[in-house]
Amino acid sequence: MKKFLGMIMLIAILAMAVVTHGAPKKVEISFLVTKPEIVTQFRKTFDAYSATHPNVTISTIPLSGQTIYEKLTSLYASGNAPTITMVGGPEFTAFKDKFLDVTNTKFGKAAYDWSVRRTTMNGKIYAVPTTAEGIGIMYNKTVIEAATGKKFDPASIKSRKDLRELLQKIAKTKYAPVQLSNMDWLLGSHMTSILYAAMSKDYDERQKILLQCAKGKFDFMRNDTFNGWMDTFDLLMTYNMHKGAPLGNTYEDDQLAMAKDKVAFWVIGNYVYPNIVGMNPDAKVGMMPYPISDNQADYGNSQITLTHSFFAIDGAQSSKSEQAAAIDFFNWLLTSAKGQKHYIDTLIFTPVYKGFSIQPSNPVAKEIVSYMKKGKTLERMSDYFPAGITVKFGAAMQRYMDGVGTRKDVADSFKKDWLEMSSK
Amino acid sequence: MYEEKTKQKSLGIFALFGLLPLLAFVIVVMIPFISGLLLSLTNWKGVLDGIQFIGLGNYAAAIKDPGFWASMQLTVVYVLFVTILTNVLAFLLASLVTSGFKGQNLCRTGYFTPNLIGGVILGFIWQFIFTRVFVFIGQTLDIGLLAKNWLTVPQTALWTLILVSVWQNAGYMMLVYVAGLMGIDKSLLEASQIDGASSWQRLLRVKLPLMVPAFTITLFLTLRRAFMVYDVNLSLTKGGPYNSTQLIAMHVYNDAFVNQNLGPGQAKAFLLFAIVAAVAMLQVYILKNKEVDSL
Numbered sequence: 001m002k003k004f005l006g007m008i009m010l011i012a013i014l015a016m017a018v019v020t021h022g023a024p025k026k027v028e029i030s031f032l033v034t035k036p037e038i039v040t041q042f043r044k045t046f047d048a049y050s051a052t053h054p055n056v057t058i059s060t061i062p063l064s065g066q067t068i069y070e071k072l073t074s075l076y077a078s079g080n081a082p083t084i085t086m087v088g089g090p091e092f093t094a095f096k097d098k099f100l101d102v103t104n105t106k107f108g109k110a111a112y113d114w115s116v117r118r119t120t121m122n123g124k125i126y127a128v129p130t131t132a133e134g135i136g137i138m139y140n141k142t143v144i145e146a147a148t149g150k151k152f153d154p155a156s157i158k159s160r161k162d163l164r165e166l167l168q169k170i171a172k173t174k175y176a177p178v179q180l181s182n183m184d185w186l187l188g189s190h191m192t193s194i195l196y197a198a199m200s201k202d203y204d205e206r207q208k209i210l211l212q213c214a215k216g217k218f219d220f221m222r223n224d225t226f227n228g229w230m231d232t233f234d235l236l237m238t239y240n241m242h243k244g245a246p247l248g249n250t251y252e253d254d255q256l257a258m259a260k261d262k263v264a265f266w267v268i269g270n271y272v273y274p275n276i277v278g279m280n281p282d283a284k285v286g287m288m289p290y291p292i293s294d295n296q297a298d299y300g301n302s303q304i305t306l307t308h309s310f311f312a313i314d315g316a317q318s319s320k321s322e323q324a325a326a327i328d329f330f331n332w333l334l335t336s337a338k339g340q341k342h343y344i345d346t347l348i349f350t351p352v353y354k355g356f357s358i359q360p361s362n363p364v365a366k367e368i369v370s371y372m373k374k375g376k377t378l379e380r381m382s383d384y385f386p387a388g389i390t391v392k393f394g395a396a397m398q399r400y401m402d403g404v405g406t407r408k409d410v411a412d413s414f415k416k417d418w419l420e421m422s423s424k
Numbered sequence: 425m426y427e428e429k430t431k432q433k434s435l436g437i438f439a440l441f442g443l444l445p446l447l448a449f450v451i452v453v454m455i456p457f458i459s460g461l462l463l464s465l466t467n468w469k470g471v472l473d474g475i476q477f478i479g480l481g482n483y484a485a486a487i488k489d490p491g492f493w494a495s496m497q498l499t500v501v502y503v504l505f506v507t508i509l510t511n512v513l514a515f516l517l518a519s520l521v522t523s524g525f526k527g528q529n530l531c532r533t534g535y536f537t538p539n540l541i542g543g544v545i546l547g548f549i550w551q552f553i554f555t556r557v558f559v560f561i562g563q564t565l566d567i568g569l570l571a572k573n574w575l576t577v578p579q580t581a582l583w584t585l586i587l588v589s590v591w592q593n594a595g596y597m598m599l600v601y602v603a604g605l606m607g608i609d610k611s612l613l614e615a616s617q618i619d620g621a622s623s624w625q626r627l628l629r630v631k632l633p634l635m636v637p638a639f640t641i642t643l644f645l646t647l648r649r650a651f652m653v654y655d656v657n658l659s660l661t662k663g664g665p666y667n668s669t670q671l672i673a674m675h676v677y678n679d680a681f682v683n684q685n686l687g688p689g690q691a692k693a694f695l696l697f698a699i700v701a702a703v704a705m706l707q708v709y710i711l712k713n714k715e716v717d718s719l
Contacts (some may be wrong), residue, residue, distance in 0.1 A: 070681045094469070094684060184664070202646065247576035247665050250555065307635030395666035402576075421683070 089383025
């Protein structure tokens, strides 16, 4: 009897060995999608990949209302790190030691050098960009043309002077010239990015400025860029349609006003474009730079802020085969014709990669691409900010909008916030 | 009552009834509590490698943070008003729905309903009311107080929080008071009436002293709920405008997860726990001494 059982065991083991050797091993990888708006689009993309790569399944982990940092902290602490993660600048800093070096992958080489500078350490790339987004002033062509009776070319706004003249004209009509949103992420992160990026053309110089800020030694009130940036903000506040109650309007109100052709200009990013065309498919909106001076030659007046989050692969807790599957997925998504099609059409992303065979067709994405091609972009500086500081910047700007703070108060609180948040 | 002869047998009985709840208590309350306490003494950054014991450094950082005390001060104001207003309103409602008018049971259900709605949803409903309904009424009827969105002015934003919390909690506390009022011996009330006590005297001299146990419970519950409030704070004001309504629970959360200061954040959470526990125990101790017996 014992011998018989032994035989069966042996056969079973042999059979298993044959089976596992014959069929390719199933790999399951996980993907932390940190943009809740496009989880379904990601799922569709994963399904398309799995259709041609049946041995790999990709499961999505939703953010479910938590912050990226919070989610990653708990996932890493419990040993369940996602194979692939989408992170922003501050999260990258916190978790960079865990990410896989992707310098020598096909997709890693396809990324533009300037786009991976933030995620390069000792010459090695640890994360690649997701999609290009532009931050600046959104214009509504329909409104501007109806108000002025002339064709509108965004390139004609070369400085704050040009913008002021146009705003004055529109203010005399029934259309609202400007709306200012009051969300702290817009005021404190997206808008301040413009400020710090416009301070210098040079990457190292900008880093030096941030270092000075962190030590509390940067004098905002004596800085031309800060004053120019605030002057433009003052101009926008003067013509703000919500001037009476500047903190009263909601993000949804603002989207609706832009989509329904009620307002000409709005400081925002093109990430809101899908919502605008969702409400009004005929909306003719586009992006232009946020001017910081009256002199059109000044740096920042003809550049748009380019921003993107990052894809990173876990290098600490995932197995070799999981890492290989993740690399293969990105090679497919970013360098194969089929993957690129899903990148553009399903995810509606704007590539930050060389060698894309197709380009996005929506007009705003096209504009962003043309700014990118001309090299007229500002760096997304908030990626380098210490965690939590953007909320403080946002609060200072909200106070200013509400009329409880002066320009000096803004400068003082920026200085104080830098010192406080950098020392932790 | 119990017939177990040997120690082993009584242990067996305990295991049968008490072991599972004890185990659950240890796993979901005691272990996280202790590990949390231990983590607050380290430089934990979210991952366990490179973790170091740093003693009371996090507590020193927490105490030195002016933002912590600013939030605490704001929370004390909030707690004070919520506790007083909730209990006054709840007691009035309870008196109303035990006075014996027609349809009082329907009213009881109605007043209790807000308590069944989750704080987050409640916050969004009231956000709509403050942002749209009030502003609309204020502008159409030209009432200055309502014309501006209350959520966007620091002073009124705190009051929106108080208002919504009172509205949410009063119904629940009303139920406790109803039970307290129903529990008063009718013969005592009749006796006082025969002795010529006015209804005001009856309330002050008979009903209130006999209802101290109910006050012990409701005050404890309102205090605890008010100190720990987060959901309404998040969905209604999100701490704004410009961080003027960041109550203590939100401050602790933001410091830990938004500012990525897990250590000091954890220390603040324990300071908050200590403060709330002290206040609650003091309150229960004082009221327990005031309890009287009807005999």
